[in-house]
Amino acid sequence: MNDLTQLEVRIDDFVATLTMNAPPVNALTRTLNDELTLALDRISEMDEVRAVVLTGAGKVFCAGADLKGRASVIKGPGDLPAHSRRTRECFHAIRECAKPVVVAINGAALGSGLAMVASSDVLIASEKASLGLPEVDVGLLGGCRHAMRLFSHSRLRRMALTGMRVDGAELYRLGVVEACVPPEELMPKALEIARTIASKSPVSTRMGKHTLNVIEDMSLRDGYRYEQDMTAQIGKTDDAKEAQRAFAEKRAPVFTGR
Helix, strand or coil: CCCCCCEEEEEECCEEEEEECCCCCCCECHHHHHHHHHHHHHHHCCCCCCEEEEEECCCEEECCECCCCHHHHCCCCCHHHHHHHHHHHHHHHHHHCCCCEEEEECCEEECHHHHHHHHCCEEEEECCCEEECHHHHCCCCCCHHHHCCCCCHHHHHHHHHHCCEEEHHHHHHHCCCCEEECHHHHHHHHHHHHHHHHCCCHHHHHHHHHHHHHHCCCCHHHHHHHHHHHHHHHHCCHHHHHHHHHHHHCCCCCCCCC
């Protein structure tokens, strides 16, 4: 990952920590967008990574689209659709990453930043975190469809139509995030959860996340049937058999990812 310039990647104990570092506010530049997509695609195929923590350097998680750099990216016919496609794929790279993603929201996550948060699997907020859709003030639209996965009808529309931000404590009250902690406890908490995920069978967590993504928009009947089919597939793996042996023998399982 030494070829990345606005994204720092560190791998320890089967956990990859991705830190967006595009000063001053981690706006989603063309470079950061492409590097996030590239890193997450690579991680999907790296056996040495079983879980991911995504966060931002500095006081802001991600301030949203890079409006200052927009003119250099969108210059002529075809540039806007291409830009929109790249942005979509960045969010999908988080959601479709084969490894579960824990997002540590260290500060404001606005527009595109909110979409990144909503695309992650487990959400942890700092007391200084906030989510918002400020695009109404600059004549644009933000990640409203992504935000629908987090907020109620009224709250989302209030955010989109007024630019209202929701702070960490309120996010926790609403059940949007798993925890709202002091800033110094944010990364330890996120890493604790990521390491717990990484301690499980990597084949089970990979197939489990894939299943959750697939059944999210299915009917109850179809979704549960798909889940049952995937359970049958997981049950045939070496890791599943090892988990059952370890349970019977009252010992910790040793997973191989097969």
